[in-house]
Amino acid sequence: MNAERPTGSLVNVGLGMTLGSHISPLSRSHIEQADVVFANLSDGIVELWLQQMNADVRSLQPLYQEGKSRMQTYWQMVETIMAEVRAGKRVCGAFYGHPGVFAWAPHKTIEMARSEGFEAHMEPGISAEDCLYADLGIDPGNFGCQHFEASQLLFYQRRIDPTAYLILWQVGLVGDQSLTRFSTGPAYRELLVEVLAREYPLTHEVIIYRCATLPIQQPRMERITLGDLPKADIGMPDTVVVPPVRALQPDTVMRARLAELDLAAANDAG
């Protein structure tokens, strides 16, 4: 005999980055058909837009408080969402950008809902990364592209490949070990520059990028030198792009071995 599946369900969707421009038809349908929608969005106007899609939109933003551990906030988000799933509701989590990129709570709620027997899945959205490629004209296929949450370069010994693009997220918050702040400052970015200076000259051009969240805005694309990064005006939504500083180095040994394989394949075919 099959145990009955509980009636509650969860889908976490992405609204994309720009109001009106990026939301997928399927994500919109999930929002419209949900019993309750929990929102964690980029700004208040986007939240007003979301409120037009469903009569019961509840903001998760009040859970954030400066001085309170973000991990505590994330767990409160999870519990808030799961309470309605467990109550048998059809629940939708609406997040800006892509709900699964740099986002702990959407993944955790889906994991938890599934472990309790509820239907749960994620619908992708257009992320800040997607907008960055379009606005800055970067093709990650050309030289490769590394993405790091900026603090990881300070907390851990990471290996940077200076022949590829380096994209640093949350530079405005770099080095925050307390998990309670919403920004750090120039002294913290000095340490980040110190790490980056192992691979890049201080004169190397970097780009501060922020995508538009409203369709009346233009993206921020400000070019500065790496050495000027500490004193730059950088907030939470800003991303720093470090272009490659060195040319790709041919791997002559591996190319020779590939040529041998090609030759062997040609001989076999002949």
Next chain:
Amino acid sequence: MSNIINFLEMIGQNANLRNASRSDMLATMTAMQIAPELQEALLSKNPQQLETALGASNVCCMMLPATVCCMMLPGMNDDTAFHQELCA
């Protein structure tokens, strides 16, 4: 309020409006009966002015400047720290 949100959504979805001239924007806003103070905020492309006019400013993080938005992240570092906390 809904007409301004509808207008923003329309800009976001309409290729012509996305990069429309000032006069075209003005004509469209007038047709949609957007309030003059909101028209000014839209034409000056000033999100803060728009948020204030709509009473929607600073939903992010509540107490922070409007330009600073809360994020749900950094998941990975926080998660690690959290698990370290658990193991301690």
